[in-house]
Amino acid sequence: MTDPLRLVLAGGGHSQVEVLRQFAMRPQAGVSLTLITRDALAPYSGMLPGFIAGHYAYDECHVDVRALARMAGARICHAEVEGLDLAGKTVLCAGRPAIRFDLLSLNIGSRPAIGEVPGARAYAWPAKPVDGFIRRWQALLAEIEARPRAHRIVVVGAGAGGVELALAMQHRLSRVSEEIRVALVSGSADILPSHSPRVRARVERVLKGRGIEIYRTETAAEVTPKSVRCASGLELAYDTLVWTTQAAPAPWLRESGLAVDEGGFVRVNECLQSMSHPFVFAAGDVASLAENPRPKSGVFAVREGPYLARNLRNAAAGRPLEVFHPQKRHLSLISTGDRGAIASRGGWSAQGAWVWRWKDRIDRKWMERYRYFVPAMGEAAMPEGEMPCAGCGAKLGHEILERALARLQSVRRGDVIIGLDAPDDAAVVELPAGKLAVHSVDFFPPLVDDAYLAGRIAAVHGLSDLYAMGATPHTALAMVTLPRGGAGEAEDGLSELLAGALSVLMPEHAALVGGHTLEGDAPLFGLSVNGWIDRESLLTRRRAAPGDRLVLTKPIGIGAIFAADMRGLAQNDWLADAIAVMTQSNAAAARILFAHGAAGCTDVTGFGLAGHLLRVLRQAGLGAAIELARVPMIPGALVASAAGICSSLYLANASAAKEIAASPDVLAGATYPLLFDPQTAGGFIAAVAPERLEECLGELRAAGYVQAAEIGKVCSEEAGQPRVVIR
Numbered sequence: 232m233t234d235p236l237r238l239v240l241a242g243g244g245h246s247q248v249e250v251l252r253q254f255a256m257r258p259q260a261g262v263s264l265t266l267i268t269r270d271a272l273a274p275y276s277g278m279l280p281g282f283i284a285g286h287y288a289y290d291e292c293h294v295d296v297r298a299l300a301r302m303a304g305a306r307i308c309h310a311e312v313e314g315l316d317l318a319g320k321t322v323l324c325a326g327r328p329a330i331r332f333d334l335l336s337l338n339i340g341s342r343p344a345i346g347e348v349p350g351a352r353a354y355a356w357p358a359k360p361v362d363g364f365i366r367r368w369q370a371l372l373a374e375i376e377a378r379p380r381a382h383r384i385v386v387v388g389a390g391a392g393g394v395e396l397a398l399a400m401q402h403r404l405s406r407v408s409e410e411i412r413v414a415l416v417s418g419s420a421d422i423l424p425s426h427s428p429r430v431r432a433r434v435e436r437v438l439k440g441r442g443i444e445i446y447r448t449e450t451a452a453e454v455t456p457k458s459v460r461c462a463s464g465l466e467l468a469y470d471t472l473v474w475t476t477q478a479a480p481a482p483w484l485r486e487s488g489l490a491v492d493e494g495g496f497v498r499v500n501e502c503l504q505s506m507s508h509p510f511v512f513a514a515g516d517v518a519s520l521a522e523n524p525r526p527k528s529g530v531f532a533v534r535e536g537p538y539l540a541r542n543l544r545n546a547a548a549g550r551p552l553e554v555f556h557p558q559k560r561h562l563s564l565i566s567t568g569d570r571g572a573i574a575s576r577g578g579w580s581a582q583g584a585w586v587w588r589w590k591d592r593i594d595r596k597w598m599e600r601y602r603y604f605v606p607a608m609g610e611a612a613m614p615e616g617e618m619p620c621a622g623c624g625a626k627l628g629h630e631i632l633e634r635a636l637a638r639l640q641s642v643r644r645g646d647v648i649i650g651l652d653a654p655d656d657a658a659v660v661e662l663p664a665g666k667l668a669v670h671s672v673d674f675f676p677p678l679v680d681d682a683y684l685a686g687r688i689a690a691v692h693g694l695s696d697l698y699a700m701g702a703t704p705h706t707a708l709a710m711v712t713l714p715r716g717g718a719g720e721a722e723d724g725l726s727e728l729l730a731g732a733l734s735v736l737m738p739e740h741a742a743l744v745g746g747h748t749l750e751g752d753a754p755l756f757g758l759s760v761n762g763w764i765d766r767e768s769l770l771t772r773r774r775a776a777p778g779d780r781l782v783l784t785k786p787i788g789i790g791a792i793f794a795a796d797m798r799g800l801a802q803n804d805w806l807a808d809a810i811a812v813m814t815q816s817n818a819a820a821a822r823i824l825f826a827h828g829a830a831g832c833t834d835v836t837g838f839g840l841a842g843h844l845l846r847v848l849r850q851a852g853l854g855a856a857i858e859l860a861r862v863p864m865i866p867g868a869l870v871a872s873a874a875g876i877c878s879s880l881y882l883a884n885a886s887a888a889k890e891i892a893a894s895p896d897v898l899a900g901a902t903y904p905l906l907f908d909p910q911t912a913g914g915f916i917a918a919v920a921p922e923r924l925e926e927c928l929g930e931l932r933a934a935g936y937v938q939a940a941e942i943g944k945v946c947s948e949e950a951g952q953p954r955v956v957i958r
Contacts, residue, residue, distance in 0.1 A: 234719035235263040236547050239332035240305070241312050241322055242339035243268040243296040245275070246514035248601055249536025250336065250543060255302035262547050263720055264305035265330060267312055267322060271297035271803040274361040277594045280566045283368060283399035285406075290802075292594075294601045297803060300680070307680040308727075312339060315487040317508055327683045328730040331723060334510055334546055336539065337497060338532070341478035341516035343388065350454030355474040358392055364473075371471060372403065381410035385459055385467050387451050388475035389417035390425070394434055395566050396473060401441055402568030414444040414467060416451065416459070418476075426563070430575040433582050437567050478516055492519040502552035503539050512546070514539045520557065530561050533597065564590040644742045647706065660706055660744070666763040671696035673836075674710045674757020678793050678911060679810060682724050685756060686731025688813045692912040693758035694735065695834040698821035699915060701769070702762035704739045707732070709746030712755035721750070728756050739818055775830035775851050775918035779945040782829070782927065784820045784936045785812050785914025787840050788868020788905050790878030795871040805867025812865065813912035819934045824917045827927040831945075832917035839884045841891065841906040841955070844916055848945075848954055856956045857943035859893075859902055868908065873901035880909040892953035903957070918945050 240247050243266065254264060278292035300307050308330060314323035321329035342359045345351045356367050375382060382404065386397045397415050404411040415422065415438065422438075422445060423431050438445060446465065453460040459467045480495040490498040490507035496519040498506040505511040506521055515532035538555040545552050563575040564586060572586040646661040662668070673693050677685035690707075697704050709732065713724050725748065736743060741760075792809045795801040817834065824832055831847040838846070840862070848855055871877075884907035897903050914936070919927050924941060931939035948954065 233261075235261050235716070237263050237265065237331055237333045237719065237723075238336070238543060238547060239265045239267065239322060239330060239334070240336050240338070241267045242337060242515075242517075243270065243273040243294075244338035244340050244515045245273075245532035246536040246539045247336065247338035248273060248294050248296060248299060249533075250540040251296070251299045251303045251305065252601055253537070253540040253544075254304070255299065258304060259544055259547060262544075263716075264300075264303055265308060265332070266296070266300045266305045267308045267310055267324065267330060268296055269309065269311045269360075270362055271295065271309075271806065272362075274365070275594065275598060276361070277564075277590075277597070279361060280395040280399040280568065281591075281594075282365075283396060283403060284566070284568045285403045286570060289365075291598070294598070295803065297680075297806075298799070299601060306682070309681050309684060312481070312483075314483045315489070317488045317511070320510070327734075328727060331719070332510075334543060335512070336543055337511065337513040337517050338515045338539075339481060339517050341480055341496075343474045343476045344479035345474050345476070346479075348451050348454060351451070351474060354454050354456055355387070355472040358388075358396060358473060358475045359478075368400075372407075375404060376407050379408040379410075381412070382408065382470045383412040383414070383468060384471045384473060385414045385416060385469040386473045386475060387416045387459065388477075389415050389419075389422040389445070390475065390477075391423060391563060391565055393473075393475035394422060394438070395568075396475060397443055398437065398441065398568035399566065400473075400568075401443060412442070412444075414446060414469075416446045416449050416461070416467070418448070418450050420447050422447075423565075426575050427578045427580065429578065430565075430573060430580045433573050433580060434565065434567075437571075437573075441568075480517060484517070492521075494519070501554045501556075502542050503535060503555055504542070504546075504552065510546075512539060512543060520555075530563070531557060534558070564593070566590065644705075644740070647742050647744055660761075663763055665766065667766050667769060669697055669700050669702040669762045669764055670759070672710075672757065672759040674755055675911070677754055677756055678789075678813075679806075682727035683731040683734075684810060684814060685754075686728040687734050688731075688810075688912050689728075689756050690732040690735035690758060691814060691816055692836065693760045694739070694741070695817045695836070695912065695915075697760055697762040698817050699832050699834045700762075700764060701821070701825050701832075702764040704736070704741035704760060704762045706742050706744045706761045707736055708759040709743060709748075710755070710757050710759065711746065711748040712751040712753070713748065714752070714754055715750045724754075732756075732758060735816055738816070773828050773830045775847070775853060775945050776920075777853065777945055777947045778921060779830065779918035780921055780924045780941045781844070781855060781857070781916060781943045781945065782824070782919050782924070782931070782939065783835070783840070783863060783914060783916050783942050784817070784824075784931055784939045785815070785835070786863035786865045786938045787835065787908055787910055787913065788865035788872075789813060789911055789913065790839075790880065790909040791868040791871040791876055791905060792865060793911075794878045795867070795874075795876045798876065800874070800876065801871070802867060805865065805871075808865045808867060812914075815912075815935065817915060820915055820931060820936055820939075823927060823930045823934060824915060824919070827919055827923040827930075829917035829919050829927075832915055834915055835910050835913035837880065837909045837911075838887075839907040839909055840916065841887050842884050845887050845890055845954060847916075848948075852948050854946040854948045854952070854954045854956075855943055856946055856958060857906075859897055859900075859906075859957050861940050861942045862902070862906070863938035863940050863942075864902065864905055868905055869901055872904050872908075877904060878909050881907055884909060890954040891957060892955070893957035897957050906957070914939075916942075 272293040273296045281287045282292045310324035313325045343357045386393045401413040449461040452462045497513040498521050499518045514535040542552045560577045565573045570587045572590045574581040574586045792805045
């Protein structure tokens with residue numbers, strides 16, 4: 232099968248979301264899409280001031296890039312770009328393997344030039360990236376709402392972005408505290424230097440009426456923890472410092488080899504194509520139009536989106552490109568924080584609540600394009616006469632395997648006699664004297680779209696069986712089924728899955744020594760893991776006893792969250808929380824638990840917390856009392872459970888309820904069903920002696936298991952009574 236052309240979209244900015252929308256509505260044969268993005272939600276800059284002012288909810292002003300990418304059939308890589316290898320046509324990403332491309336589109340935005348002023352990076356809030364600014368703003372807002380007090384905000388930069396944020400923050404905080412003071416620092420004699428005198432006069436009247444101070448021709452020279460020192464000698468005290476100065480590009484762009492302008496932005500022609508590398512396109516703030524330079528504004532990124540989408544299609548198909556003609560004059564709608572706005576276009580301007588309503592309609596209409604549309608659905612038909620082979624005919628070709636493995640770095644161990652260094656029919660390892668071998672195997676369809684994360688989750692899940700036994704991981708074999716496609720796609724998918732797995736194996740000095748790969752209808756991935764344990768350690772381990780406290784190391788609820796995701800109902804922060812739980816290794820937790828004499832340790836996975844706990848209790852002839860309110864749960868899982876959403880395995884797991892007693896109130900709540908929720912790469916539950924409990928929990932939390940908790944205690948088994956009581 233011919234490899235599709237690899238089109239990689241780096242960044243989920245305003246232009247790139249339109250590319251995804253276009254491909255979702257009309258897929259292009261022979262093109263494979265990959266999206267690289269740090270965040271699953273992309274903020275719309277036009278609505279940010281309204282969000283800060285309290286007029287929009289968070290979801291109203293964010294595009295769900297992850298959902299859009301799924302509709303477009305794009306592979307998603309949750310990563311931050313940190314460089315390019317243009318000769319090798321790869322995108323370099325932080326903390327994960329490089330991503331190959333044939334065509335690359337950059338829409339990674341810009342950030343305020345904050346690093347040029349000493350102290351600014353340490354103490355100021357840059358307005359971009361927006362997600363970081365929003366997190367800080369929400370924390371400040373909650374703090375002042377809880378304890379109203381005097382607070383002074385200084386905004387450095389008096390362009391449209393600085394003015395809008397100053398007005399929005401003043402409007403929102405003044406509703407909470409009467410002692411909010413805001414100051415605006417302009418490096419020139421005027422605020423809004425790119426706008427007409429009439430617009431500047433309107434804005435200045437608004438600023439004056441709202442009590443916002445303006446400092447003109449002042450250049451920040453140094454930032455201390457509590458003040459901004461200007462070149463003139465003026466010193467401005469602040470409680471919060473916001474930085475909205477001239478946009479700066481990612482530093483790695485200059486080093487990439489791409490042609491850049493004097494500011495370091497990618498120089499593109501009228502077709503949004505790199506002036507130096509025609510297989511690279513760029514749009515939005517990161518791009519600089521060589522013939523028609525324009526200010527960094529979301530307006531241009533939005534207008535470039537359709538042209539970028541068409542030109543990427545044209546480039547992929549070898550067709551002529553379209554010319555993008557930017558407006559000589561564009562409409563700016565500057566919000567004033569209080570559901571008012573000022574319109575600016577050339578020398579014309581207008582002001583009032585009606586301008587806000589106009590802006591609101593424009594912004595909401597743009598957002599609706601990415602929220603409400605039905606993409607083209609259906610599966611691509613296999614060419615007539617071509618039938619997929621079964622048996623060994625379904626294996627991946629050896630060249631694909633060799634190339635994928637060559638891109639990886641695995642642990643080299645002296646006791647691996649035959650492994651990936653010199654592959655043979657089977658791996659051969661040397662058995663350590665006096666050790667018992669421990670083996671386990673698990674594989675499943677990936678829960679996440681990102682192959683690297685899927686590989687990491689599978690490795691965390693697989694190794695947990697060894698850790699729960701107190702064993703030390705030694706080697707692993709991979710089991711992979713990849714969707715049918717071209718050799719290049721298979722190579723990329725395999726290398727990313729294995730790289731994710733190796734990110735967990737290597738810190739434990741466990742070697743990947745081989746495996747088996749197939750092509751199939753759906754992806755599957757897992758590991759056969761092997762480790763060693765001292766015979767004496769296994770035989771002399773303490774047994775759980777009545778009075779022991781039950782410790783759970785990770786929150787539960789993963790199954791419910793991904794069941795909600797399959798229905799399109801999961802929020803992105805739920806998924807982010809679940810992924811953080813699943814990608815956290817259980818290695819340190821096992822070491823801490825066993826160091827504190829833990830008994831009956833088991834990992835909480837497919838059978839849910841109740842199922843795995845009951846299995847341990849049955850073997851030991853014990854019972855337990857559980858305090859349901861103490862069981863840590865992922866917040867999104869509670870919402871999903873309250874809505875009646877549960878995993879397909881829930882009903883089978885819930886059969887364990889016959890050994891559990893609970894009051895009607897407990898049974899009717901949303902938390903009880905989560906005891907039977909299947910977990911992927913969940914944590915451990917173990918019995919710890921009461922005198923060791925506090926020290927054990929303290930060490931677990933210090934090691935990063937911040938929600939580790941005592942959830943109940945071990946009891947004696949009573950004949951005829953339920954084995955577990957839930958309170």
